Amino acid sequence: MSSWGALLRRGHLGTEADRATFRTLHTALLASPPLRQGLNPASAERSLKHLRTLLGAPAVAMTDTTRLLAWEGGRAHHSRQPAVIAAATLGHGRTTVVDGADIACDEPSCVVRHAIVAPLDIEEKVVGTLQVFTDQASAGLVRATNEVARWVSGQLELAELDASRTRLMEAEVRALRAQISPHFIYNSLTAIASFTRTDPERARELLLDLAEFTRYSFRKHGEFTTLAEELRSIEAYLVIEKARFGDRLTVTLRVAPEVLPVVVPFLCLQPIVENAVRHGLERKPGDGEITILAQDADRECVVTIEDNGVGEDPERLRQVLGGDPSSDSVGLANVDERLRATFGDDYGLVIETAQGAGTKVTVRLPKFRPGVHA
Template identity: 60%
Template sequence: MPDSPLLTAAAIAVIVLAVAVVVGVGLKVIRSFRDLGTDAERATYNTLHAASRAGQHLRGGLQAAGAAKASRQLRALLGSEALAMTDTNEVLAWDGAAEELRPRLMGLASGVLASGRTIVVPGDRNGGYSAVIAPIRAGSRVVGSVAAFAPAAGAGLVRATSEVADWVGVQLELSELEASRTLLMEAEVRALRAQISPHFIYNSLNAIASFINTDPARARELVVEFADFTRYSFRRHGDFTTVAEELRCIDRYLLLERARFGERVQVSLRIAPEVLSTVIPFLSLQPLVENAVRHGLEAKEGPGHITICANDSGAFAQVTIEDDGVGMDPEHLRSVLAGHTDGDHVGLRNVDARLRQVYGDEHGLVIETAPGEGTLITMRVPKSQPGHDA
């Protein structure tokens, strides 16, 4: 039975549409390929991409797991049949062919580790594979080696292997720098914890003692709050907390201070619920409130007022702590934040430095003050902080 003209037309239309789709997809692929640029630009992109991926695996230092993943990327860069990485004691990773040579590598690399110089081992000593072994240096120390294996070791492979080893060394130096920054932050937190020492503890215990005979129930309540406050302040885990946890710490701190100052310390809170879960550096708000009490209100005659606000500001959480105390000279404040004044406003300087280290200089404390005009401190932190766990 012959096809009807309508069916024939429909079939032709479907075929035309299919061809158009194929052509469109093909043009898009070609256009995308052209967008990568010339062969040299594509080669540069591939090199940088591989180096970037390898660098991610070396952020934890020269460890077996990271070295194994990085070696795959680095072997692709060198185009060698095999690539190995060692520390000063053992082979950490081997990627590619000729793994039967692995037990011999530390013997071959011993001269490199001792002298810090690249060597070439001819193929007749390695089952047909020539080896280029280059030292990995972190600063002035040789901490390991990179070995590339190929049928022949030309000048290009020798130079490229040495450059890769130098690049690995730079990554390790960066990881050590990051570790040093982490240790510095931990040391600063410990210093800040040490600051919560004689002055506050002595006064708190005196305030608690004053209630033992006159109001035992209040004394027991203050002992519990004091224990909770010190437990939080001296906790051993984590460099970060949340706004909610820090506010709870501040509440306990102020309860103890009000036991000493009575109605002289008045506090207002305006907290947006959506910022309570925002991650912030541990002990970054409480020292600012303590600064307001000790340096703002304690020297003021009569009652003083502290206002604590936490607001949602787009991609940031903004916290302000304002007091109507005695204030301070702006020039003196700049000297304090620059670390030129020892033993004065330690908490303020510590918090400002840690915020800058974690988030960048643009996230340091913003402080507005003048003698007799009180102090307003503003802190802005990103609400999204991948890698920072409270």
């Protein structure tokens, strides 16, 4: 496949105006990734060299509300001025042109005579400035600086949305831990206590399983994990539940080795399994069965979690997935939302159930998704 550079050399992009448009878009594309990391010294330094190219200015600077973040273009004797001349724009939120004593210097050869200071804002709040230092602040350059500043603001807003999404998902995981853990730990300790005198070795092994479960559930780092790690925690959980249920509970777990490295949102399957036990089997007289299958499906992994419990009214289930706060179902809405937020709406939970007929939950997971790493 021909590179864009080769296409440009062969004239495939048409007129000079077409080629200039391409160069502008390409330069903006280079500036975008660092800006998507938010407003900080590192992102400002990495993006400014491309923004200076866009504006064709001798020097450019970026500030937050209190300090210079980065300077690009030499003429470092002016780099003490951006934090000072930003004050007016930070105050009223409009672009200003500064000249005279505010940007004066003692260098006879310096071409800088004006500075254009444009606001950077996120959700209508000024968070910094983009500054262009130039010999002549023409109307065209002022307009160009305004437009570039608006584009930079858009990238910073996207960065803030990404950060907000991450904070939200972290809060949802914390809420999920708070909802699951007390119930399970209480039942676990009760089951382990029943073996301390009659079967101390089994009590010790169950304590190790509980330690494995809590180690995983309360880990502090990482929005994502592997399917192998998630299933290992589920196995520890089910060993303890089998001790509590005794012969009443049968567990079948079949996993294709190819899907073990698949990356999944942290705690995306464990709540489904706990929901099957807590709401499907605890209320069911007689024996209970849980079957967990993880299958290779070309570019996807398909996980099914099925129980033969009491089932659920489909209408009630729709309310649960809609986030009904009165529901005590463990985390199904939480899991559904996080799957959709991570992989898209095509990857939410698919639940088949009816009262008295058990429940089957299907989770489809892409084997690879850019930006999703354990």
